[in-house]
Amino acid sequence: MSTLEIRDLHVAVGDKEILRGVNLTINSGETHAIMGPNGSGKSTLAYAIAGHPKYTVTSGSVLLDGEDMLAMSVDERARAGLFLAMQYPVEVPGVSVSNFLRSAVTAVRGEAPKLREFAKDLKNGMDALSIDSAFAQRNTNEGFSGGEKKRHEILQLELLKPKIAVLDETDSGLDVDALRVVSEGINRFRASGDTGVLLITHYTRILRYVQPDFVHVFAGGRVVEEGGPELADKLEDEGYESYVKASA
Amino acid sequence: MGLETMPVSKLHAESSYDVADFAVPTGREEEWRFTPLSRLKGLHDGTAAPTGNVVIDVDAAPEVTVETVGRDDARIGASYVPSDRVSAQAYASFEKATVITVPREAVASRPTVVNLRGLGVGHGAAFGHIVVRVEPMAQAVLVLDHTGGAVYADNVEFVVGEGATLKVVSLQDWADGAVHVSHHHAQLGKDATFRSFVVTLGGDLVRLSPSVSYTAPGGDADLTGLYFVDAGQHLEHRLWVDHGVPNCRSNVTYKGALQGDGAHAVWIGDVIIRAEAEGTDTYELNRNLLLTDGARADSVPNLEILTGEVAGAGHASASGRLDDEHIFYLQARGIPYDEARRLVVHGYFAQLLEKIEVEEIRERVLSAVEAELAR
Numbered sequence: 001m002s003t004l005e006i007r008d009l010h011v012a013v014g015d016k017e018i019l020r021g022v023n024l025t026i027n028s029g030e031t032h033a034i035m036g037p038n039g040s041g042k043s044t045l046a047y048a049i050a051g052h053p054k055y056t057v058t059s060g061s062v063l064l065d066g067e068d069m070l071a072m073s074v075d076e077r078a079r080a081g082l083f084l085a086m087q088y089p090v091e092v093p094g095v096s097v098s099n100f101l102r103s104a105v106t107a108v109r110g111e112a113p114k115l116r117e118f119a120k121d122l123k124n125g126m127d128a129l130s131i132d133s134a135f136a137q138r139n140t141n142e143g144f145s146g147g148e149k150k151r152h153e154i155l156q157l158e159l160l161k162p163k164i165a166v167l168d169e170t171d172s173g174l175d176v177d178a179l180r181v182v183s184e185g186i187n188r189f190r191a192s193g194d195t196g197v198l199l200i201t202h203y204t205r206i207l208r209y210v211q212p213d214f215v216h217v218f219a220g221g222r223v224v225e226e227g228g229p230e231l232a233d234k235l236e237d238e239g240y241e242s243y244v245k246a247s248a
Numbered sequence: 249m250g251l252e253t254m255p256v257s258k259l260h261a262e263s264s265y266d267v268a269d270f271a272v273p274t275g276r277e278e279e280w281r282f283t284p285l286s287r288l289k290g291l292h293d294g295t296a297a298p299t300g301n302v303v304i305d306v307d308a309a310p311e312v313t314v315e316t317v318g319r320d321d322a323r324i325g326a327s328y329v330p331s332d333r334v335s336a337q338a339y340a341s342f343e344k345a346t347v348i349t350v351p352r353e354a355v356a357s358r359p360t361v362v363n364l365r366g367l368g369v370g371h372g373a374a375f376g377h378i379v380v381r382v383e384p385m386a387q388a389v390l391v392l393d394h395t396g397g398a399v400y401a402d403n404v405e406f407v408v409g410e411g412a413t414l415k416v417v418s419l420q421d422w423a424d425g426a427v428h429v430s431h432h433h434a435q436l437g438k439d440a441t442f443r444s445f446v447v448t449l450g451g452d453l454v455r456l457s458p459s460v461s462y463t464a465p466g467g468d469a470d471l472t473g474l475y476f477v478d479a480g481q482h483l484e485h486r487l488w489v490d491h492g493v494p495n496c497r498s499n500v501t502y503k504g505a506l507q508g509d510g511a512h513a514v515w516i517g518d519v520i521i522r523a524e525a526e527g528t529d530t531y532e533l534n535r536n537l538l539l540t541d542g543a544r545a546d547s548v549p550n551l552e553i554l555t556g557e558v559a560g561a562g563h564a565s566a567s568g569r570l571d572d573e574h575i576f577y578l579q580a581r582g583i584p585y586d587e588a589r590r591l592v593v594h595g596y597f598a599q600l601l602e603k604i605e606v607e608e609i610r611e612r613v614l615s616a617v618e619a620e621l622a623r
Binding site for chain 2: 050051052053073074075078079083084086089090092093094095099100103104107108139156160
């Protein structure tokens with residue numbers, strides 16, 4: 001049983017305050033959707049939790065099972081059990097997917113996986129996400145299409161098995177087939193029941209494949225409304241307009 | 249930025265076997281302005297006592313002949329005339345030259361390794377001359393392996409005959425404090441193939457000037473370089489490709505990483521396509537990765553085209569820092585900073601390293617890069 005606890009989180013980029021007091025608690029076995037218009041601070045929340053140097057936490061706390069994430073380096077947070085699937089996965093020239101994944105799995109597990117076991121896990125993971133096995137030898141994310149990059153993020157999610165996964169607009173730019181493949185990956189990941197998911201999205205589309213337990217509406221850098229899955233349907237019908245006006 | 253306006257043809261106009269034809273450099277000359285002359289230990293002004301020692305031994309493939317010859321051997325200087333003061337000094341000062349010959353149509357069954365081992369920096373300067381002749385249709389791989397301490401100036405001639413192939417790895421793995429000023433000239437015959445892989449890691453000051461000229465169409469030269477500059481080191485590579493005949497090709501790719509205070513890399517990429525050299529295809533690239541503050545990279549590509557009929561001609565130069573986004577992405581997957589940095593630098597060099605065909609050398613360069621990163 002794990003808990004990610006975000007308390008009164010304020011985050012700035014340069015002099016500009018983007019997050020203005022975010023409160024969220026995610027327990028393992030739960031899937032939370034954060035929905036909001038562009039520019040509401042959704043991605044800032046994701047990157048701030050992961051520890052991207054561009055984002056400065058000015059006050060508040062982020063605790064994973066009581067441990068202070070904000071005091072940790074980016075890699076320490078990941079090893080503690082946090083995972084961020086990025087909206088724009090980074091191309092790393094000259095570093096092959098298999099080398100990258102093996103380094104990541106080694107770091108997170110604290111020991112190098114047995115070569116044969118790792119090769120098998122990797123192959124199974126790639127098959128499940130319909131990733132061509134030739135990708136293992138390609139440079140990380142280099143020349144990947146948008147859909148390939150997102151599938152590669154979910155492959156990492158399944159291999160690294162974090163306690164809490166933050167998925168930042170994993171659905172953006174995906175066609176229906178890719179969306180289904182990626183959603184199935186997320187569902188496999190959460191099927192164990194001992195992981196928590198924070199799903200950040202602009203659209204309700206992915207929520208038809210990945211059913212959330214809680215929906216939070218984000219506007220103006222904070223959560224402005226919370227509810228169950230029915231809230232997503234309301235957003236589908238009415239859009240974000242009323243929230244944007246209220247937070248302005 | 250005066251260099252961009254000076255035609256390449258002017259920069260390489262001077263050449264002579266006689267030291268006296270070259271003035272002692274002051275540091276203001278275009279070709280010397282980046283080099284710290286005070287660290288050359290007198291190689292440039294005639295004050296270096298020729299009392300140093302670099303021991304040369306050659307482990308040759310069975311198909312290859314190796315001779316040690318006197319200064320009067322007609323093969324010496326046949327393909328190359330010294331083009332600066334230190335090169336002329338080396339030409340005037342060496343006592344014995346090494347001539348390596350790959351006979352006509354011979355295919356060397358293994359690399360020929362030339363070990364050049366300096367016996368110490370404090371004993372004066374040493375001078376050398378090597379001629380490598382690959383006769384028509386022959387093929388060979390050659391390794392020049394520089395180690396130990398030395399103050400060393402030399403000239404190396406590669407004469408690649410018609411339809412022949414020569415692949416050279418030159419490893420500058422000198423001990424701390426070493427000074428090495430070297431010219432590598434490749435002369436390519438009809439349809440000759442030349443592959444040069446330069447790796448410069450060690451020494452206080454290394455200034456290596458690889459050049460290529462063509463005597464007939466169809467010549468194909470790839471010049472690749474990798475360097476890792478540490479605090480206080482000056483590592484300089486001056487490329488010069490002279491396209492003087494039609495339908496030849498050249499590709500220059502040099503990549504370096506720099507770390508530490510006073511680490512200084514210099515890369516000059518001079519290419520000329522003369523009026524006669526129609527159908528030339530050339531590209532040159534230099535990249536520098538600055539791993540810390542206090543390091544400096546000077547990179548000057550310089551392409552002069554005197555014909556309208558080229559197949560391709562271009563250059564690129566970029567110097568930058570480690571990309572924070574690369575590091576963040578790897579760290580976000582649990583990979584610690586040092587390991588992330590190692591992976592990214594590895595990736596930066598990976599494409600080049602694949603080009604080293606001699607496996608022992610590739611492994612050695614890899615572990616040398618690892619060791620540099622662990623510092």
